Amino acid sequence: MTLDRRSLIRTAALAAAVPALGALPSGRARAQAGTTLKIGVLTDMSGTYRDISGPTSVACVRQAVQDFGSHGFNVEVLTGDHQNKPDVGSNIARQWFDRDGVDVVVDVPTSSVGLAIAGVAREKNKVCLNSTSATSDLTGSACTPNTIHVTYDTYMLARSTGGAMVKAGGDTWFFITADYAFGHALERDTTRFVQAAGGRVVGSVKHPFPGTTDFSSFLVQAQASRAKVIGLANAGVDTVNAVKQAAEFGVTRRGTKIAVLLMFINDVHGLGLRTAQGLVCTETFYWDLNDRTRAFTSRVKDKLNNNYPAMSSAGNYASVLHYLKVAAEMGADKAKVSGAETVSRMKAMPTDDDVFGQGRIREDGRWVHPAYLFEVKKPEESKGPWDYYKLLQTTAADEAFRPLSEGGCPLVRG
C-alpha cells in the first residue's frame, strides 16, 4: 500500500471532519404532498451524553412520528450533533431555522447548550422542546414563551433524591459539583432543600468539566469534612467515575452516604449492579414501571442497538407526540407560523402518552408529571437485562416540581 501526501491529507482531514458531520438530514418519515413539519433532534451523538440522548432520542422521536400516524401533513426528522458546545449547538439551530425550515428543536442535552438554544428559538419564534437539559432556570429566570421543559430539572431532582436523603438522617452534606451551569444549579437547588429540612452544607468542591477522570482527591476531601452525605452534582461519565471510585475507597462502608443527584439507567448499566447497588436516584420514566412504559419500550427497543431509553431520551417521545397532536388540531400550516402560538396551544391541551402517562404543561413551560425515587437492585434481585430499579416512592405531579410562583419566570402572571 502506498500513500502520497495528498491522499494522506485527505484521509486525515476526513477523519478530523467526522465529528462535524452530524447535521445531516436523515430521511423523511413520510413523503406526501402538502405541508411538512420539520423536527430537528439536536443532541450529543459523540460525547459523554450519547447514551442518555443521542441515537436513542432519535429513535424515540421516530417512534412518536410513527405512532402518531398520518394526519394530512408530512413530518421530517433531522439530527444534529452539538458536541456539548453552546456555540456549535447555536450554529446548527440557526442554520436549521434560517435555511432548512425546521419548526421545532427537541432533546438538547447539556444545560449550557439548552439555555443557548432556548434563546435562539425565542429569537426566531420557533419551538424548543427540551428533554435532556437539567437546569431549572429553563422554566425560571430564563423561561421563554417558545420553550417547554419536558422531563426533569434540578429542582425536582434535589427535592426527590435530596429530600429523601435528609429525611433518612443525612443532615450534613458535602458537594462534589461539575463546574458549569448544570452542576451549579443542582448544588444550589439541593442546598435549599437540605437547609430547609434543618441540615447543613459543610463544604463543596467544583471539578472541571469536562476533563476530570480522577475523583479520589475530592472524595478524600469529602470524607475529611465528616459530612454524612456526599452529594454528587454531576452527570454521565463523571458520576460513573465518582461512584466507582467511592466504592473503591470504601466511602459507603464507613457509613458515609452517596447522594447521586442525577443518574440515568444507562449510568447504572455502566457501573454494574455490584458497584451501583443500593444507590437511590430519581427518574420520571423507567421502562419497567407500568404497562404503558413496557409497551412503549417494547415498540422502540429494536431500534436502539442494545441500549435502553432513560427518562431523558424517552421524554422526546412524549414531547414530539404532544407537539404533533397540537399541530394536527391547529393545522400544520398555522403551527409553522408562530412557535410561541404553538407552544401556548401545547400548554392548553392536557398531555397523555405512554412515557409519562397523563400530565399538563404549566404557563412557565414546565411539563408536570410524577417523579419516582428508585433504589438500584442488588445483583441477585435483578431478573434480567436492564432490570435495575425498585420503586421507593412516588412524588405526585403537583408536588414534584418547583411551585409556579417561586421560579421567577416573567411569563407567570400574578
Add this chain to the structure above:
Amino acid sequence: MDDIFGIPAPLLFGQLLLGLINGAFYAMLSLGLAVIFGLLNIINFTHGAQFMMGAFVAWMLLNWLGIGYWWALLLSPLIVGAIGVVLERLLISHLYKLDHLYGLLLTFGLALIIEGLFRNYFGSSGLAYRIPEALSDSWDLGFMFLPVYRGWVVVAAAVMCLGTWLVIEKTRLGAYLRAATENAALVQAFGVNVPRMVTLTYGAGVALAAFAGVLAAPIYSVNPQMGSNLIIVVFAVVVIGGMGSIMGAVLTGFLLGVIEGLTKVFWPEASATVVFVIMVIVLLVRPAGLFGRA
C-alpha cells in the same frame, strides 16, 4: 492537628499520595509517547485510543472469554501492541521521511476513527470492570484509607517505567535503538534490521499504553472517551519533560500528578488547567523542556 497552609496535614499527605498515583498513569502514557517519538519521530496521537483499547480488550477478555485481570495484564498489551504493529506497517511507516505534521494528522485521524467505532458499538456510558479480588481490600494509613489496588498501580507503573528505561539505556538492544535514531543508515550497514526494530518499538510503545489501560479499567469508567480525556494532559507532560527524553517523561509524569493533586485541594476549579499553565512557563523558560537537550 498541624495545618499546612490552612489544610490539615493528614489531608495534604493523602492528596500527595493520590497525586502520585495519578502521576503513575501520566508517567506510563508519556513514557510510551516518548519512546515512540524518540525512535520513530512520530507524534503518536493514537496513544489515547490505544490506552482505551487496552481497557476494552481487558473487558472483552473477561466477558467474552472468561479471562481474568492478571492474564489480561499480559494479553491485552500483546493484542493491542500487535494491532499497533499492523498500523505501523500499513500506514505510519510511509511517513517517516515527511514532516512531523503528517504523522500527527494521520495518528489523530486514526484516534478519531477508532474511538468512533468503539462508541458506535459500545455506546458512551461505559462498561463495568471489577477490581480483582486479591487487590480489593484497603490499608489504613492513619491519615487516610488507601485501596490496595491504588498501591498496586503505583508499584506496577514504577516497575514498568524503570524496566523500559533500563532496556533502552543499559542493554545492547537499547544501544541499537539509540544508534538507529542517530543514524539509521549506518546501523543498517552493520547488519541490523532497522525497519523491523522500528516497527517493534512502535508496538512496544503501544503495548505500554494498553498496559496502562488495563491498570485503569477497574478504577476509571471504561468508555470510548477515556483516552481522549487523558491524552492532552499527557502531551503536555511530554512537552514539559522534553520531547524524546525517557527519564524526563517518567519523572515529569509523577511530578505533574502531584502538582495536579495539590491543586485539587487549594483550587479545584483550576485542576484541569494547571498542567497547561506549567507547560507555558516551561516553554518560555526552557523551550527544550525540563530534561530535554536543546
